[in-house]
Amino acid sequence: KAGVTQTPRYLIKTRGQQVTLSCSPISGHRSVSWYQQTPGQGLQFLFEYFSETQRNKGNFPGRFSGRQFSNSRSEMNVSTLELGDSALYLCASSIGRAVQETQYFGPGTRLLVL
């Protein structure tokens, strides 16, 4: 079974631009979460989607947004990019939201903002 896939793998943008990252969960998985990983702050939770609805949100500004489609694929968008948005953005999927289920991570999209 294919794992979580994320596109693109690498991205270079300039300040003020916006960016859209894509995540395809493992087949049959309906929950998708996004995380930001930086050397200084580590892995931080951005948001979680299930059945096309945002279920949980981390402490990030409104420039960070996301959505989920009916096939469970998800996108996240960052508008008005800042230098501090340079990070590895990780997507994780799980079958559902039940307590005993675990999250499986994709390889991430590495974003560099110049």
Next chain:
Amino acid sequence: QKEVEQDPGPLSVPEGAIVSLNCTYSNSAFQYFMWYRQYSRKGPELLMYTYSSGNKEDGRFTAQVDKSSKYISLFIRDSQPSDSATYLCAMSARGGAQKLVFGQGTRLTINP
């Protein structure tokens, strides 16, 4: 102060040694505890998943949770060079696909 504290290392040990990795946390609501391994340029992969206090063993890996002390550990026996990676502890209050709170990660190198 961060909710989850983890020594970032780096930690370097000889092949075959027993490795001990630890995290402390401050949020008593955490009930689900995980250890992830992350190789360079890869996403984290789940190693161990534990609910509440106690021990869990899987091959060369043992996870321990002491909720009274708010302290969790991962032990790696007979460490191998292929175990060289960054190890991240993660926790959540409600488990499943809920928000995970991660430690900073410990970079581990096993020397042949």
